[in-house]
Amino acid sequence: MDILDCDALDLSTLLEARELSAVELMRATLERITAVNGDVNAIVALRDGDRLLEEARAMDQTERRGWLHGIPVAVKDLAHVEGIVSSMGSPLQARKVATQDSVFVERMRRAGALFIGKTNTPEFGLGSHTFNEVYGATKNPYDMTRSAGGSSGGAAAALATRMVCVADGSDMMGSLRNPAAWNNVYGFRPSFGRVPADPEGEVFLQQMSTNGPMGRSPADIAALLEVMTGWDIRQPHGLLPQMFLDRIRTNVNGLRIGWLSDWGGAYPMEAGVLDTCESALGVFEQLGCEVVELPAPFEAAKLWNAWCTLRSWSIAGTLSPLHANLASRGQLKEEAIWEIERGKALSAMAVHRASVVRSDWFRRAVELFADVDILMMPSAQVWPFAVGDRYPKEIAGRTMDTYHRWMEIVVPVSLLGLPCMSIPAGFGPNGLPMGMQLIGPPRGDLRVLQIAQAWHEATNWPGKHPPRPAHSLRLH
Numbered sequence: 001m002d003i004l005d006c007d008a009l010d011l012s013t014l015l016e017a018r019e020l021s022a023v024e025l026m027r028a029t030l031e032r033i034t035a036v037n038g039d040v041n042a043i044v045a046l047r048d049g050d051r052l053l054e055e056a057r058a059m060d061q062t063e064r065r066g067w068l069h070g071i072p073v074a075v076k077d078l079a080h081v082e083g084i085v086s087s088m089g090s091p092l093q094a095r096k097v098a099t100q101d102s103v104f105v106e107r108m109r110r111a112g113a114l115f116i117g118k119t120n121t122p123e124f125g126l127g128s129h130t131f132n133e134v135y136g137a138t139k140n141p142y143d144m145t146r147s148a149g150g151s152s153g154g155a156a157a158a159l160a161t162r163m164v165c166v167a168d169g170s171d172m173m174g175s176l177r178n179p180a181a182w183n184n185v186y187g188f189r190p191s192f193g194r195v196p197a198d199p200e201g202e203v204f205l206q207q208m209s210t211n212g213p214m215g216r217s218p219a220d221i222a223a224l225l226e227v228m229t230g231w232d233i234r235q236p237h238g239l240l241p242q243m244f245l246d247r248i249r250t251n252v253n254g255l256r257i258g259w260l261s262d263w264g265g266a267y268p269m270e271a272g273v274l275d276t277c278e279s280a281l282g283v284f285e286q287l288g289c290e291v292v293e294l295p296a297p298f299e300a301a302k303l304w305n306a307w308c309t310l311r312s313w314s315i316a317g318t319l320s321p322l323h324a325n326l327a328s329r330g331q332l333k334e335e336a337i338w339e340i341e342r343g344k345a346l347s348a349m350a351v352h353r354a355s356v357v358r359s360d361w362f363r364r365a366v367e368l369f370a371d372v373d374i375l376m377m378p379s380a381q382v383w384p385f386a387v388g389d390r391y392p393k394e395i396a397g398r399t400m401d402t403y404h405r406w407m408e409i410v411v412p413v414s415l416l417g418l419p420c421m422s423i424p425a426g427f428g429p430n431g432l433p434m435g436m437q438l439i440g441p442p443r444g445d446l447r448v449l450q451i452a453q454a455w456h457e458a459t460n461w462p463g464k465h466p467p468r469p470a471h472s473l474r475l476h
Contacts, residue, residue, distance in 0.1 A: 003028055005463070008166035008220040012067045022070030026056035026114065029072045033116075033163050039144055042157035043074050043164075044135045045085045046117040055114055067223055069112030074164050076155050077118040078125050079211070080198070081105055084115065089123040089132030091331045092322065103196045104168065104211055104228040111227045119167060120154030123333045124319065125209075128178045128380075128407050129391060130154055132333075137387050140182060141467035142432055146384035149179030155214050156183035160467050166220050168228070172209035173311065174379070174410030177422035180214060181379035181435025184424045185462050186452065187214045188221045190229070191239065191443050192417030199234035201318065207237065207417060208314050216462040218421065218452040222248050225445075244449055252454045253288030257281075258372035262381075264296030267409045268395040270382040272428040277378045277436050280425040283458050294375075297368055298361050298412070306357035307411045308342075308402070313351050316343025335403045358415045362442075365416060369441035374451055379422040379435035381409050413437065419445040421452045424461035433461075 003011070003020065014020035030049050037043050052072075059070040080086045080098035087093045101109060109115070120130050120138045130153030131137035138153045140146040141161045148157040152169030156179035159167055169176040171189040180187030195211040197203075213224035222244040231238030259281060262269050281291050316339065322328045323340045332340075368375065382392050392406040393399065400406050413420045419440040427433050438455075440448035 002162070004032055004162040004165070005466070006165065007217045008071060008215060009067070009223055011071060011165055012069070015070045016064060022056035022059040022114070023053060025070060026052055026072055029116065029163065032161070036161045036163060039139065040141055040148075040157050040161055041136055041138050042120055042148070042154040042161065043116070044077060044118045044120045044154065045087070047084065047115075052114065052116055059112065059114065064112065066111030066227065068108060068227065071113060071166070072116045072164060073108060073113040074117050074119045074155070074158060074167065075105055075115060076152055076167070076169050077121045078151070078170055079105055079168065081115050081118070084118060087134045088125070089121050089134055091133050092328055094134045102198050103232050107227050107230075108168075118154075119152070119158055121151045122153075124336060125151035125170065125172065125175060126315070126333065126335050126339065127151065127391060127403060128174055129389075130179070131387075139387050140384045140432075142184070143384065145387060146432070147182070147387050147389075149182040149380075149384065151175040152187065152214065153179045156180055156185055156187065159183065159185045159214060159216055160462070162466070165216070166224050167214045168211060168224070169214045170209055170211045171414070173404060173414055174407050176212050176214060177379045177410055177420065177435070177437060178407060180422040181425070182384045182433060184433040184465060184467075185214060185216050186218055186221055186424070186456075187422045188212050188225065188448070189413065189420045190225060191419045191445050193231075193238045194225070194419075194445060195228045196230070196232035196235055196238055199232060203235050203237075206314050206317065208310060208414065210417065218449050218456050219245060219248055221421075222449050239443070242445070244446055247446060248449050248453045250450045250454070252451055255289045255373040255451065256371070257284055257289050257291045258294045258368060258375045259291055260294055260296070260375055260377040263300050263377070263409070266296060266300035267381055268398040269378070270395055272430070273378055273381065273383065273434055276428050276434045277425050280436060281376075283455065287454055287458060292372060294368070294372075298364050300408070302357050303361060303411055303415060304408060306354040307415055309346060309350055309354035310358070310415075312339050312343035313346050314343070315339040320344060338403070361412070362416050365418070366442070374447065375439040377437050377439075378409060378425075379437050381406055383428060383430060383432045383434065410437070413439055416442070418442060419448045421448050423452050423455050424459070426461065427465065
């Protein structure tokens with residue numbers, strides 16, 4: 001067995017027992033990157049290999065810091081790693097070297113992670129397709145002509161091809177879930193406040209995006225979440241640390257799953273997506289779960305309008321200074337300009353009305369969880385599309401009126417900050433992967449992780465169906 005096929009926790013165990021050295025793991029990782037990354041383009045800002053091997057050698061000679069000790073990690077290029085370029089996919093920041101770690105990155109460093117570089121992302125994380133003018137596009141390892149998704153597309157593709165064994169991502173509008181679905185891996189959006197953002201800019205009102213872990217198993221995700229999680233005293237919102245890994249295995253027999261399908265027809269679906277997901281539901285029934293099909297619990301149009309308002313308001317608040325400067329405005333992607341200008345035109349009462357809709361949806365969601373243990377629906381509405389396209393212009397004959405409308409199915413979760421795991425659902429007749437969203441109640445992160453782990457032990461899609469580049473390369 002190729003050592004890079006091992007899950008992160010298994011590698012950690014081998015490193016701790018000294019059956020594997022950090023140098024051996026780093027050398028295998030660098031060889032895999034050399035062999036695969038030229039085609040996939042998932043790892044960017046890769047550090048010097050000799051320097052990385054020196055750091056790995058030092059790890060072999062020092063006391064173990066934590067479970068990540070000696071494990072190579074690449075951080076999504078929206079977060080900061082001291083000494084590495086933080087481009088955020090923007091030409092405006094292409095030479096900006098971070099002077100300190102982001103909050104969760106510093107925690108990963110304390111746990112022993114060896115940072116090798118970054119994972120690719122679209123400009124400022126806007127759009128569920130990973131391409132930018134700094135590094136180019138990340139390709140889907142299951143079909144190099146197609147998108148890896150986004151905005152954590154680089155992380156998902158790197159996981160699928162075994163260039164890393166565990167990764168971080170972030171999620172505002174499905175950015176942990178869509179790429180996980182399209183790369184046959186797991187992506188977990190934790191409850192809002194579970195993983196702190198950086199204490200900069202406005203920190204009271206912006207509750208839309210969150211950082212989170214990705215992996216090829218829910219157990220790896222639980223372990224990384226324990227490292228990333230915990231309140232940061234410099235920020236007003238947050239949750240206290242919680243342990244997940246030691247409780248991740250449990251009997252799911254008797255659990256009720258609410259299947260939301262396509263939200264009563266509100267979300268158009270490309271042919272085969274629903275068939276693939278509904279076929280996968282049978283595994284949960286084999287595990288003893290009861291699957292109940294639910295009608296649309298809230299008006300989709302209200303959710304979409306509230307989401308667009310709050311998203312544009314949030315993005316404008318962050319990126320307006322770049323838009324105000326004519327020189328920097330000319331280097332912004334058109335989707336960023338659209339969001340900023342839309343956000344700047346909003347009134348305070350428009351934002352308030354959108355938040356009222358969000359509040360109404362939260363109360364309705366709480367009612368749903370009184371009857372079911374978990375909610376489920378597909379992670380995406382389309383299969384991975386052509387890597388040269390910016391975004392799908394239509395789905396099943398329905399025209400998409402914005403650059404992100406094709407990902408509307410992730411909005412119900414994003415609006416409320418609910419814990420949600422994208423789990424691999426299998427492959428369509430086209431040979432492309434798809435995923436499903438496991439949606440938990442407020443602060444129900446552990447429940448989501450437990451059900452995902454039971455699914456993984458019954459299916460192991462990432463282990464049984466790696467992409468060809470990972471499957472064909474044998475490193476010794």
